[in-house]
Amino acid sequence: MHPQEWMSVESPGLYCKPADIYIDPMQPVAQAIVTHGHADHARSGHDTVYASDDTIAIMHTRYGEEMAKNTHGLAMGEIKQFGKKDDPVLISLHPAGHILGSCQVRIEYRHQVLVISGDYKRRPDPTCDLFEILPCDVFITEATFALPVFRHPPIEHEIAKLLSSVAVFPDRCHLIGAYALGKCQRVILGLRNAGYSKPIYLHGALIKLCNLYQSRGIDLGELLPVSDVDDKKLLAGEIVIAPPSALADRWSRSLPKLRTVMASGWMQIRARARQRLVELPLIISDHCDWPELLQTIEEVNPQEVWVTHGREDALVHQSTKMGYTTKALRLIGYDDEDETG
Amino acid sequence: MQAFSNLLEQLYYTSSHNAKAALIIDYLRNTPDPDRGWAIAAIAGTLRFDFFKRNTIKQLILERVDPVLFDLSYDYVGEMSETVAHLWPDSHQHNRPLPSLGELVEQFTHASRQAIPDMLIDHLNSMNAAQRWALIKLGTRGLRVGVSARSVKQILARYGDKPVAEIERLWHGIAPPYIELLAWLEGKAAPPDISNKITFSPVMLSHPLSLEEVLPWQGERWQIEHKFDGIRVQLVIKGAEKALFSRNADDISHTFPDLLEQVSVDAVVDGELLVMHGVDVAPFNDLQQRLNKKKPTKKLMETHPAGLVAYDILELENRSLVDLPLEKRRTYLLDWVKRQNTSRVQLSDILPADSESELRSLHQHASDNLAVEGLMLKRVDSIYTPGRPKGQWFKWKREPKLVDAVIMYAQRGHGKRSSYYSDFTFGAWQGETLLPIGKAYSGFTDEELKKLDNWVRRNSIGRFGPVREVKKELVVEVAFDAVHPSSRHKSGVAMRFPRINRIRWDKPANEADTLENVVGLIET
Structure with a gap:
């Protein structure tokens, strides 16, 4: 049966009727699958949450142990059966390459397969497994950076820019705005891989999640809370990471000779940065750029492409031109702006 | 070209003026002629022509990118050069050496129109996105990196450790790539020879008056004139050539051809530019219609004719007058004005005041004329000294007008103030609703700024991009010089020089002024 008969967009989000389950719902529901831990996908208050173990750990860290009545950790590729016994819906999670614990959702029902990419990227990321190509009938892709102006440079290139600035301005404190989950840790690992071994200083809002990464075996090196530094002048020449909202806020006033840095896919557009x-x-970026979105559609090679949150128009146009039946799924409430870019 | 592109990239993202100056000075030190002079020209906006047209760029990109995707991208990015810079297909020829800035200028200057597209394609192919952006900005003269022509002159002065007035004096007599100028700044050559060129002479400025400085009043020592509410200009006539400069040495001749074609007799004249109907001088609001219009329409020039109220003269028929006292210069000025065959030039009248009370009364009535914003007091023995010499010239503005308005929105400032909410939009009541009537970002002390910032953060109720909407509870006393009717603002009024005079922490918002009160302050 065609997925459009059994998948729909309801007010809490994407809904699979025969399994009675929502994917990344925005409001509390009875059963939810959560693709990854970003706040615009993972909400608290559901009765039962299915997600990867890492995502559940992230949700516990962010929302506390009471974030859902029941949680079920699913291993990558493990098939879980929903719906009626004689008419089952088979659901499994697969790596999306976006952040720690991020998944795609594969749903099979009455001989048709639908894959929800969640947020994803194709570049190697030491904090998660590479995106897996899953053959399917309908592929639901995100479209955060779906315009041909977006072509992300290699992360090594951007980290080199940062380190060269630290060398040129040794008396300035480099304050990097980076989203607390995923981007922050990726920047830290990028610095470590480039040989930067000094302590990296953190805004209080980033500490819990960095600790979680460390506890799950990802070595981020020496991290120190900014609040533990009594004499802030000592931060001259150091690297500090904070959530983007703290960049030009009161919190940053105490830092010496600030140089404001921001790590985000949006930074490609000058006016955005300024x-x-x-x-x-x-x-x-933790998302695909334009060439990678098109490459993914070709490699997955589904019958149909559905496009969600982001710049749907351009991707719908291009995917149609590439010969795929394509439509835009208007899902509201997903944050495609700064914070998770 | 690499060095130029790097410079622009850094300037673009740097907000402090000092840091920008440091970047430019570093570039000047490390870049050869003529490249660095062309870079200066590009930044100061003194390149004489476009290398290529925006339309050529658009054609080229549409041959390479799906038009639907181009439109969506352009919509999103909001700017043509950057859209094209990102969309241009990467040909991975980045290892090819790029031409220098000087070579680029040379090539585009001498290329035939048919050859330009191919040349452009070739260059864009061998560049990365940042370099493509720099080339397109350079070639269409659309460079905006937050460095004005005025700042460029200040930076050059700093580079050569010379007074900025010297650079301003030379500026309009020299042309890119400024090889002689840079050599002089580096102490390697004499200043460029500008004796046969139309140039700007740095102007003499006044101090705000505190009355005790001119008391006890001795009328015979002072020349009193109206302070007209127009823009200060310098008119230069040298043979067939004529130019009009703003007081910051920007050449604004093209904006006021109607005035320039009427004046004659070689001279350098200091005066106020205004819209004038014969001898009747119109208020500033009328002049506003003429400002920043590079090519005014014939109709606009008829309805809003530009004129000059002349008040000083620096040079007449090749004789420099700056070392003469003001009262002597005045006789030469009279002579020059008499020889004009047009009513577009009027002489600034001398107003008599034999006693302090007569002086005060003059000040009180000065603004009966809407085109006048106060008095000028000049010592009759003052010689024409560029800059702001002490005790020579004073401006005595009329008392500002005041309204109590309610803060509606706040925005962060720039530079040092970037973490403070320091730009405020305020409104007046129309019935139960507030309508914005103006914006102010000055008038308060640093201490008050901290309090305002704190208040904004605690009373924020909404966000529109960088703008915060606040609870409509805080009243400020706004001072301003005048208010005019305006069809561009929803409230129908536009204020001149609004600033925050006082913060009325105590005053309830519903007691702030009504829009009707504000409209009542419009003078007609």
Whole structure:
């Protein structure tokens, strides 16, 4: 049976009727599958949550142990049966390459397969497994950076920009705005891989999640809370990471000779960077750029492509031109702006 | 070209003026002629022609990118050069050496129109996105990196450790790539020879008056004039050539051809530019219609004719007058004005005041004329000294007008103030609703700014991009010089020089002024 008969967009989000389950619902529901831990996909208050073990750990860290009545950790590729016994819906999670614990959702029902990519990227990321190509009838792709102007440079290139700035401005404190989950840890690992071994200083809002990464075996090196530094002048020449909202806020006033840096895919657009008074934009994204979105559609090679949150128009146009039946799924409430880019 | 592109990239993301100056000075030190002079020209906006047209760029990109995707991208990015820079297909020829800035200028200057597209394609192919952006900005003269022509002159002065007035004096007599100028700044050559060129002479400025400085009043020592509410200009006539400069040495001749074609007799004249109907001088709002219009329409020039109220003269028929006292210069000025065959030039009248009370009364009535914003007091023995010499010239503005308005929105400032909410939009009541009537970002002390910032953060109720909407509870006393009717604002009024005079922490918002009160302050 065609997925459009059994998948629909309801007010809490994407809904699979025969399994009675929502994917990344925005409001509390009875059964939810959560693709990854970003706040616009993972909400608290559901009765039962199915997700990867890492995602459940992230949700516990963010929302506390009471974030859902029941949680079920699913291993990558493990098939879980929903719906009626004689008319089952088979659901499994597969790596999406977006952040720690991020998954695609594969749903098979009455001989048709639908894959929900969640947020994903194709570049290697030491904190998660590579995106897996899953053959399917309908592929639901995100479209965060779905315009041909978006072409992300290699992360090594952007980290080199940062380190060269630290060398040129040794008396300035480099404050990097980076989303607390995923981007922050990726920037830290990028620095470590480039041989930067000094302590990296963190805004209080980033500490719990960095600790979680460390406890799950990802070595981020020496991290120190900014609040533990009594004499803030000592931060001259150091690297500090904070959530983007703290970049030009009161919190940053105590830091010496600030150089504001921001790590985000949006930094490719000059005006975006300048709006935020960013002096050093780093184009580091946890999403696909335009060529990677098109490459993924070709490799998955589904019958149909459905496009969700982001710049749907361009991807719908291009995917149609590539010969795929394509439509835009208007899902509201997903945050495609700064924070998770 | 690499060095130029790097410079632009860094300037673009740097907000402090000092840091920008440091970047430019570093570039000047490390870049050969003529490249660095062309870079200066590109930044200061003194390149004489476009290398290529925006339309050529658009054609080229549409041959390479799906038009639907181009439109969607352009919509999103909001700017043509950057859209094209990102969309241009990467040909991975980045290892090919790029031409220098000087070579680029040379090539585009001498290329035939038919050869330009191919040349452009070739260059864009061998560049990365940042370099493509720099080339397109350079070639279409659309460079905006937050460095004005005025700042460029200041930076050059700093580079050569010379007074900025010297650079301003030379500026309009020299042309890119400024090889002689840079050599002089580096102490390697004499200043460029500008004796046969139309140039700007740095102007003499006044101090705000505090009355005790001119008391006890001795009328015979002072020349009193109206302070007209127009823009200060310098008119230069040298043979067939004529130019009009703003007081910051920007050449604004093209904006006011109607005035320039009427004046004659070689001279350098200091005066106020205004819209004038014969001898009747119109208020600033009328002049506003003429400002920043590079090519004014014939109709606009008829309805809003530009004129000059002349008040000083620096040079007449090749004789420099700056070392003469003001009262002597005045006789030469009279002579020059008499020889004009047009009513577009009027002499600034001398107003008599034999006693302090007469002086005060003059000040009180000065603004009965809407085109006048106060008095000028100049010592009759003052010689024409560029800059702001002490005790020579004073401006005595009329008392500002005041309204109590309610803060509606706040925005972060720039530079040092980037973490503070320091730009405020305020409104007046129309019935139960507030309508924005103006914006102010000055008038308060640093201490008050901290309090305002704190208040905004605690009383924020919404966000529109960088703008915060606040609870409509805080009243400020706004001072301003005048208010005019305006069809561009929903409230129908536009204020001149609004600033925050006082913060009325105590005053309830519903007691702030009504829009009707504000409209009542419009003078007609």
